[in-house]
Amino acid sequence: MSITAPAPHFDGAGRIRVADHFYRDPGPGELRIRIGANAICGTDRKEYTQGVEIVPGHEAAGVVESAGPGTTLPIGTRGAIYLMDFCGECRSCSVGATNQCSAKRQDVGQTSDGGYGPYAIVHETNFFPVTEDVSLVAATMLLDVMGTSTHALGRAELVRPDTQSVLVVGAGPIGLGLAAMAKVRYGHDFPVYVSDISEFRLDLAARLGARPVDARDEASILALRPDIAFDSSGKTVARETALRSLGQRGALICVGHGEGLGIDVSRDLIAPERAVLGSEYFRFDEMPENLQALRDNLDYLSSIVTHTVDVAELPAAFELFLSGRTGKVVVTQEVTP
């Protein structure tokens, strides 16, 4: 049965209006998910300020409420929604690179209704079930915080398998995820430096065990000589400093979208044999390993979530997040079985 239910509409200029929204029946291979949690992301700023037709929210977790023909997951299955509704058949998908699908059907919460509303309709192939010990709030960590960062760590290992230190540029949610997942992957004593200009965010990074560095202190950053630098800031000046800070055979992994990067090819790349790689979201097949990492480090990783806010307070949740004085802010809704 189709459902009409109140959902937040983003009208632009920070206006969020609750109005009835129509949710159709799930079609073949599709599930209708009752949303329980959706984490606010920096990229939501665009929808918040410019407005959008669909109901946004792309870091969602919920419960299967209704299942279309040809699906196998039972009603009541809890899980996280993978952003990209990948085709499963193109050249990228055939080797598991679902984040590079060339025939993507939707981006859930960006081009189709997402997790700030009560429901989302997704293909079963991009819904990832979680175990009972993982709450829906924690399940949202499997997406941008853990998924995007673990994929970036994997990209770095392609060119630098003997990494002994890491610099993370920017201590927003992705940067915090990178710092935390580097610790989870390489051990708590592994040196992870995090640079930012916000003392609040540097404190959060320090609480995760990272070594905070003031991003304005260029000399200190250049002296670090990390094997890998991850840029989550998207800022040209920060990327260029990170690239020049690298030791020999170092790699800069660009994770945050944004500005450009100037490269002196001889000095920055050829002589020190450095690499610059991009890293976009993550592969669906990386989720099982990340779920295990989440279950093994539930308290540590959950500390990245500093606020949970009921969906009725969505405008206040956005103001809080955009103030910059938060880690991850997760918007919750009651899921009645």
Ligand SMILES: [Zn+2]
């Ligand atoms: Zn996001």
Ligand SMILES: [Zn+2]
């Ligand atoms: Zn594909």
